[in-house]
Amino acid sequence: MRIEITDGEIATAEVLAGVKAGSDGAVCSFDGIVRNNTRGRQTLYLFYEAYREMALEQMRGLAEEAVARFGVRDVALVHRLGRLEVGETSVLIAVAAAHRGVTFEACRWLIDTLKKTVPIWKKEFFVDGAVWADGEAFPSDLSAGVRELDVVGGEKKV
């Protein structure tokens, strides 16, 4: 399994070629790229940052889980950090297996889960300012601790 966090351009063709083996009948890939706008606001560029060591461990765990859960043969997961221009690849996922069905399922599951649980954040730089993108809420088993605290402490949630 090729699991990487990189500061440079993602070598898409090389990653896709590297995941193929003789027993495979399909490789399904997801190429996440920088869009030129968010809700109509024109994007100049994005800046990605990560809790690097943890993100790598989480990505490894996801790849292993995808193999176990969907029965695919191999997974490649590569995420880029730093400044990315419109159209550049921020995340590349490739899944290889003997038959195509599970590669679609595993690829979809990997990107959806990665975006909820792998500690990577992006700041969007617009023509007229910059904001940290709203994250998706953590799955309850990850954030429950902090939510519980609100109840126990009797504090008002904002």
Added chain:
Amino acid sequence: MRVAVLYFGILKDLVAAERDALELPEGETVGGLVSRLRESASKQGEGLAGIWSSLAVAVNREYAPAETVLREGDEVALLPPVSGGRERAD
């Protein structure tokens, strides 16, 4: 005991720090630490309030629930909701 606290994403900008070293009483939990930080942040003004209910916490690079007891030398990271990018209909 002493623990390292790491801030990421919007939280790093708001507290204007990447890393802190904190002295805590023995037996302090993840939940207790978050309460302390939340309290000291609220004294310094608004702007941070909304973030605290959506955080996750990692201890030594693993997600940790509020009842986790901290130990000397732990690395505690405060993680705002992650944003590889939310899928939106609009």
